[in-house]
Amino acid sequence: MPKPGAGKAYGSSPSASAKLIVFDLGNASGRVSLGSLEDERLRTEEIYRFVNGPSRLGQRWYWDVLRLHAEVMEGLRRAATILGEAPATIGIDSWGVDYAYLDASGAVMAPMRHMRDxxxxxxxxxxxxxLSRGELYRRTGAMTIQINTLAQLYAERREQPWLQKAAATLLFTSDLINYFLTGLRVSDVTIASTSQFLDPARRAWRPDVLSDLGLASHFLPPLVEPGTVLGPLLPEVRSAAGLGAGVQAVAVAGHDTAAAVAATPFAPGRRAAFISAGTWSLLGREIIAPDLSDASLDSNFTNECGVGGAIVHHKILCGLWLVQECRRIWSKTAALDYADLDRAANAQPPLAFVFDPDDPRFLTPSDMPAAIVSWFRDRGLPAPEGVGPIARAIYDSLALNHRHALDDLARLGEGAIEEINLVGGGVQAALLAQATSDAAGLPVLAGPQEATVAGNMLCQLLAAGAIADLEEGRAMIRRSNELATYRPRERSAWETASVVFRSLKAASR
Incomplete structure (x- = not known):
């Protein structure tokens, strides 16, 4: 099994005492943190945060990647004011599936499209x-979801076929930012595995998938493992940022899910599932080899590459996107923050309204509260009205969706799941954590909130040789964070609701 950093290193090994500059680029926001390893504990300080999100032009959705680059440069400048000439490493993680093309000269060829386009x-x-669904799964282990890179390339060939013909290199978001910083055109295997044209067992591209669909593959870059040293910053980048010469970029787990799972503090000897809760809920387990079984295919689980040769076997579920979009609409008429929404939801009785969060109507609605209400009315059901009832319906439905996926996971795994590790921004939503525990009938260990940042740091430490392996890093995570524990209650009502929810999911298949 490949080890972190296996393969070619593009730069010299960084100092084990180097400071860590962490860029975590999410769907809704980006943040920059400074980290270090002190007394066998991870220390982090957020130094910059900025808003991110889609730019819409008519019916098309884009990412403003040039603004994203400008924000990264601002983060580097702020880091430089603190670090001075001190040596440091830089790691970039981001959301998956979305990509940009470079031409032969290295220029970005076209605006970067958004997964929800x-x-x-x-x-x-x-x-x-x-290419049948079964054959595609046997080659790539990837779930079928319309945001996949493969689906985007196929749609793009119909709309703009010249792009693929002229492209020299395809890079995913974290790869693209690394290219802007170093000039190196490579792809981290974790984010490449979100594409649906990579073999997770061999951790290698599957160009035959592309060719069988009439798509080009000449633009696929070399792959690197998390922990690979990419090398120094371009002179113009270092000069513009004000950083010293001893700063090197590291390929971390470029996909934020893989980074979050790397930092998930699984208890040794426990059969645990993870939920990385943010815009999406990523629910699954860490395994040593891809699960390419018919059962895994039927349950629509995906096999992505993780740190240290692991496979992140999980399902992509709708997440707090529902809350984010409802808040966007409600905030047009009233100043509401997420704490306000949580309080409003907590004031409502549980399980009064339950819906399927994965219904396609919730992928790109212009008015999320109206879309939720329409889901009920289309079925002749009473609908939630107002902030509190809709917010409560979201949290309860997300929790029941977690339970539904956990049931599928238990049937695929080696015995029943014993506990759930909840990480990511969703840790702040105590109601979601408790509802998930209630729905699943399992204890939920919540934390760390900044799991993606911590996983990014662990990859940088692996590159520097400051830690020997991922287990040593996870032990540090357990020492560095206090985990909140939620235990199930009100089991009868949630068991009844889970049966109802299962019938809703079956009706929508």
């Missing part, structure tokens, strides 16, 4: 006429 609507009907 509707161009991929219905595209798998065409894909599966050429």
């Amino acid at each position: 509707p161009r991929t609507d219905g595209v798998y009907e065409a894909i599966h006429r050429r």
